[in-house]
Amino acid sequence: MSDVTDALDVLAPVAGTALSLSTVPDPVFSEGMVGPGVAVHPEPGQEGGQEGTQSAVAPITGDLVKLHPHAFVVMAPDQRRGVLVHLGIDTVELAGEGFTLLAEEGARIEAGTPVIRWSPGLVAAQGKPSVVPVVALDAAEGAVRDLADGVVRTGESLFTWH
Template identity: 50%
Template sequence: MTLAVQSPVAGKTVPMSEVPDPVFAQAMVGPGLAVQPSGEGRQTAVAPVDGTVVTLHPHAFVVQGEDGRGVLVHLGIDTVKQKGEGFTLHVVKGEEVRAGQPLVEWDPSEVAKAGYSPIVPVVALDANPDALSALLTGADVAPGDAIFVWED
């Protein structure tokens, strides 16, 4: 089964290897792409796929499809240290969501001002890197644009 994974935020796609965190850069939790957010002010991160919100923190969430595949979105690096400050949740854990649905409001420029990278890793959890194709590296994307395809 083919799953098109969408960008949760507006920005420019970059290879996961450029994420300033070894867990993501070395694809320890899974392969994917990252998005360097663009624009100023508060933005809304949207669901990358249809499914259920199985993990929800102010700075990160996982949406799991009916087929069991989960996509992790991490809003910035080390943003857990912000203890939720500046993040507004629009969903609850266990909620069914559609791709493109608003999940979390945040401000990448505030993350940067706090001394953290606002880059957004989008991870195909526990996927084989060979299962991903059509990785849209170096592209300007809007929320909801497909950034890679995950083959089952």
């Protein structure tokens, strides 16, 4: 049994509806190839939702080890656990359009710090799903628990990584 103090609370980087990763229209996420987690589907009227822009925030405190216009990875202080936030599906094809970086790769950031400003509506208008997979990279089976389901606000708990 793992030590409860070792649990890492992973927060929602955006507001929307939390659903199983199996709902993501990309097998890399839906089949758990990169790890378990939760998908957040942005919705109109929720902190920017589909209509306007919103900030995607750091889901944990740690080091911003990877930063792209459409995705980022924060490594926990223990340097054993990284959390991937991917803004939309196939959004790399947008070449940064509709995304503004608010932090710098390599920075130490606190949970809740804005990392990227983006427009789920623009992503959808470009024919890309605006779903946001939040993944515990390479986590062991059963390591992710207390998965959120339903409406979540930015900064609320999405899951716990043990």
